[in-house]
Amino acid sequence: MNNFEFASPTKIVFGKGTEKEVGKRAAEYSKSVLIHYGSDRVKKSGLFDTVVASLKAEGIEYSELGGVMPNPRLGLVREGIELCKRKDIGLILALGGGSVIDSAKGIAAGVANPDQDVWDYFIGKADPKACMPVGVILTIPAAGSEASQSCVLTNENGWYKRGRNNELFRPKFAIMNPELTFSLPPYQTASGIADIMSHVMERYFTNVQKVGFTDRLCEATLKTVIENAPLVIENPEDYDARAEIMWASTVAHNDLLSTGRIGDFGSHQIEHELSGIYDVAHGAGLAVIQPAWMKHIYKHDVTRFVQFAVRVWNVDERFDNPERTALEGIERLKAFFSSIGMPVTLKELGVSADRFDEIAAKTFQERGSGVGNYVKLSEKDVKAILEIARE
Amino acid sequence: MNNFEFASPTKIVFGKGTEKEVGKRAAEYSKSVLIHYGSDRVKKSGLFDTVVASLKAEGIEYSELGGVMPNPRLGLVREGIELCKRKDIGLILALGGGSVIDSAKGIAAGVANPDQDVWDYFIGKADPKACMPVGVILTIPAAGSEASQSCVLTNENGWYKRGRNNELFRPKFAIMNPELTFSLPPYQTASGIADIMSHVMERYFTNVQKVGFTDRLCEATLKTVIENAPLVIENPEDYDARAEIMWASTVAHNDLLSTGRIGDFGSHQIEHELSGIYDVAHGAGLAVIQPAWMKHIYKHDVTRFVQFAVRVWNVDERFDNPERTALEGIERLKAFFSSIGMPVTLKELGVSADRFDEIAAKTFQERGSGVGNYVKLSEKDVKAILEIARE
Numbered sequence: 001m002n003n004f005e006f007a008s009p010t011k012i013v014f015g016k017g018t019e020k021e022v023g024k025r026a027a028e029y030s031k032s033v034l035i036h037y038g039s040d041r042v043k044k045s046g047l048f049d050t051v052v053a054s055l056k057a058e059g060i061e062y063s064e065l066g067g068v069m070p071n072p073r074l075g076l077v078r079e080g081i082e083l084c085k086r087k088d089i090g091l092i093l094a095l096g097g098g099s100v101i102d103s104a105k106g107i108a109a110g111v112a113n114p115d116q117d118v119w120d121y122f123i124g125k126a127d128p129k130a131c132m133p134v135g136v137i138l139t140i141p142a143a144g145s146e147a148s149q150s151c152v153l154t155n156e157n158g159w160y161k162r163g164r165n166n167e168l169f170r171p172k173f174a175i176m177n178p179e180l181t182f183s184l185p186p187y188q189t190a191s192g193i194a195d196i197m198s199h200v201m202e203r204y205f206t207n208v209q210k211v212g213f214t215d216r217l218c219e220a221t222l223k224t225v226i227e228n229a230p231l232v233i234e235n236p237e238d239y240d241a242r243a244e245i246m247w248a249s250t251v252a253h254n255d256l257l258s259t260g261r262i263g264d265f266g267s268h269q270i271e272h273e274l275s276g277i278y279d280v281a282h283g284a285g286l287a288v289i290q291p292a293w294m295k296h297i298y299k300h301d302v303t304r305f306v307q308f309a310v311r312v313w314n315v316d317e318r319f320d321n322p323e324r325t326a327l328e329g330i331e332r333l334k335a336f337f338s339s340i341g342m343p344v345t346l347k348e349l350g351v352s353a354d355r356f357d358e359i360a361a362k363t364f365q366e367r368g369s370g371v372g373n374y375v376k377l378s379e380k381d382v383k384a385i386l387e388i389a390r391e
Numbered sequence: 392m393n394n395f396e397f398a399s400p401t402k403i404v405f406g407k408g409t410e411k412e413v414g415k416r417a418a419e420y421s422k423s424v425l426i427h428y429g430s431d432r433v434k435k436s437g438l439f440d441t442v443v444a445s446l447k448a449e450g451i452e453y454s455e456l457g458g459v460m461p462n463p464r465l466g467l468v469r470e471g472i473e474l475c476k477r478k479d480i481g482l483i484l485a486l487g488g489g490s491v492i493d494s495a496k497g498i499a500a501g502v503a504n505p506d507q508d509v510w511d512y513f514i515g516k517a518d519p520k521a522c523m524p525v526g527v528i529l530t531i532p533a534a535g536s537e538a539s540q541s542c543v544l545t546n547e548n549g550w551y552k553r554g555r556n557n558e559l560f561r562p563k564f565a566i567m568n569p570e571l572t573f574s575l576p577p578y579q580t581a582s583g584i585a586d587i588m589s590h591v592m593e594r595y596f597t598n599v600q601k602v603g604f605t606d607r608l609c610e611a612t613l614k615t616v617i618e619n620a621p622l623v624i625e626n627p628e629d630y631d632a633r634a635e636i637m638w639a640s641t642v643a644h645n646d647l648l649s650t651g652r653i654g655d656f657g658s659h660q661i662e663h664e665l666s667g668i669y670d671v672a673h674g675a676g677l678a679v680i681q682p683a684w685m686k687h688i689y690k691h692d693v694t695r696f697v698q699f700a701v702r703v704w705n706v707d708e709r710f711d712n713p714e715r716t717a718l719e720g721i722e723r724l725k726a727f728f729s730s731i732g733m734p735v736t737l738k739e740l741g742v743s744a745d746r747f748d749e750i751a752a753k754t755f756q757e758r759g760s761g762v763g764n765y766v767k768l769s770e771k772d773v774k775a776i777l778e779i780a781r782e
Contacts, residue, residue, distance in 0.1 A: 001634045003406025003407060003408075004405050005402065007401060007403060009399070010398060011396065011397075012397045012398060014395050015392075015393065015651075016394060210632075212635055213611070213642075216611035216612075216614055216615055219611065220604070221607075224603055240600075241601075244603055247650065251604075251608075251647075256642075
């Protein structure tokens with residue numbers, strides 16, 4: 001096991017009706033709040049009004065900034081920074097999923113560091129020194145951004161999608177009511193599930209030896225998501241199944257599952273190019289890329305893939321043929337993604353082979369630390385993975 | 392799943408050599424530190440000198456208060472409170488295991504609330520309003536107090552051992568170097584293991600339905616401890632096995648495993664009377680009481696005990712005989728405790744049957760909320776459990 005540091009300071013407020021507490025939680029930080037959101041869905045659903053009423057009851061003034069797109073854009077972040085300065089905002093309240101939360105984190109970092117350019121954090125040119133408080137009301141369990149140190153933004157100038165980890169990015173509180181996810185359409189639900197599982201799998205595949213505890217925590221999280229996924233696809237209003245997936249989404253990415261180990265994240269890096277260029281749903285992109293990545297690299301450590309197959313997918317181990325056992329686990333992952341309505345080929349995603357070279361090349365641009373950790377990928381590897389995922 | 396709140400703000404600094412960072416961590420809180428510890432073991436081992444050197448390098452003044460006993464006493468807590476006031480201490484640094492950490496928490500709460508009596512927190516008469524910062528260098532993985540909201544003290548006036556949970560009790564940082572546990576004797580190592588497992592099992596047995604995620608996290612934690620226990624008993628300097636157990640001890644009790652569910656803690660309450668009266672090692676007491684508790688109450692929910700047997704103990708499920716499967720799981724737990732050198736009867740512990748009535752009666756004294764949650768126990772139940780554990 002490697003040395004590590006870990007804390008998960010974000011106050012999780014989980015369960016039915018918890019969004020009504022937002023005013024009380026926000027008041028601990030500021031009397032001037034920016035409500036940040038994506039589409040009008042949060043207004044149509046009544047959530048926006050609930051939030052405003054709760055803020056008003058605490059005497060909190062609010063401004064609003066909507067329009068966050070999936071794969072949140074740097075342009076809106078810059079707009080948010082100016083708005084916060086103008087309105088003297090003290091807390092950004094993100095209403096939505098990972099895109100809105102990450103946009104809020106970008107704004108929060110930009111406001112708190114007026115001498116730096118926010119994009120520099122994402123291309124490794126600068127480190128934020130401070131961050132405004134961010135609060136969350138989560139409506140999409142997927143990115144795990146509600147309690148994570150991660151933030152991913154897309155720069156429209158060249159369509160670079162780049163992530164940055166920093167402890168300052170952890171939200172102060174995250175209100176999580178599974179009922180708010182009842183209205184998520186099946187495709188978005190399934191994309192979220194693929195994203196959650198990917199966060200765990202990116203951590204699971206590690207070269208660090210003797211990390212049995214976090215292995216088992218990863219397996220527990222994956223099995224939970226796998227068991228509950230068909231329940232929420234079948235019945236979107238299954239509270240307990242929605243709750244299990246929602247809580248798993250947070251644990252999958254708050255770095256508990258990284259303690260003492262180094263994950264891979266190569267599939268995420270490749271997928272960022274897909275969704276940067278094609279604007280596909282991040283989880284759908286991962287459902288295509290990650291099994292292809294596994295097929296390309298599993299020989300790096302067949303034993304780990306056997307463990308994955310046996311413990312996560314209940315594959316009956318073939319002791320005389322570890323490779324077959326390993327491959328069966330990867331096949332079950334693919335079959336699972338298909339079963340919940342995810343694409344498993346680039347063709348299904350609408351990504352044509354004539355852009356593979358471009359995607360592979362771009363994966364390595366403005367990315368100092370290379371692509372992947374478990375296996376360091378070359379441009380040739382990325383092309384091979386795209387070929388495997390082709391159709 | 393129930394509604395819940397959760398945060399784990401304690402900064403864990405885990406791994407080889409991390410104790411040398413203590414000055415830097417302490418300096419974030421105060422330039423005047425009380426080093427709190429138990430026996431001279433921390434001086435003989437060189438840890439005390441390492442800590443002092445690290446504090447001095449940061450210009451931190453220190454006082455010291457040793458002499459914490461297992462089942463830490465209220466008397467020393469009161470002494471520590473006076474000392475902190477006199478010396479204007481700003482951070483208590485606990486060097487040791489749960490007893491030292493809990494003593495430090497008691498002192499920290501006492502200092503910060505001069506208008507209240509600290510014992511009142513433990514008998515439900517008052518709530519602390521504030522708490523001084525506590526830092527930890529952990530040398531015994533067992534109690535999980537290094538990141539928990541729990542504190543257990545023993546009042547010598549009547550030998551009442553009583554616990555209190557409060558978010559204010561969470562330490563600010565916990566430095567955890569598995570190498571510092573190499574010198575733990577086998578019996579103390581095994582007692583710690585029993586305590587860790589008990590913290591998980593107290594949470595596992597719940598009446599809350601549809602808590603599959605935390606079930607699996609509990610099972611993952613138990614399996615990790617079960618797998619690594621024989622390794623550390625056999626080779627006390629197995630770094631990775633020590634590390635797995637140490638990290639599991641924290642996760643077992645920081646309340647992640649309680650999220651959305653209500654545990655039992657009846658076995659802990661009964662054991663508190665044993666160790667309050669007989670001063671036995673807490674973990675050893677739990678190794679005796681908890682399997683007896685299981686045998687007494689398993690019919691309350693046979694299915695849960697079947698799950699425990701199958702998932703935690705790899706019992707081959709007898710579908711035609713759930714009770715037998717359930718009982719087999721309990722037997723394996725007992726056999727496991729025996730295998731690592733723990734007592735499994737009160738006779739082995741030196742507790743004689745003529746005091747069962749007294750122990751049972753005392754379990755209910757000054758305890759407002761009753762004994763147990765999964766199953767609410769009567770005094771008669773407690774006597775029956777003691778009888779099962781007799782020999």
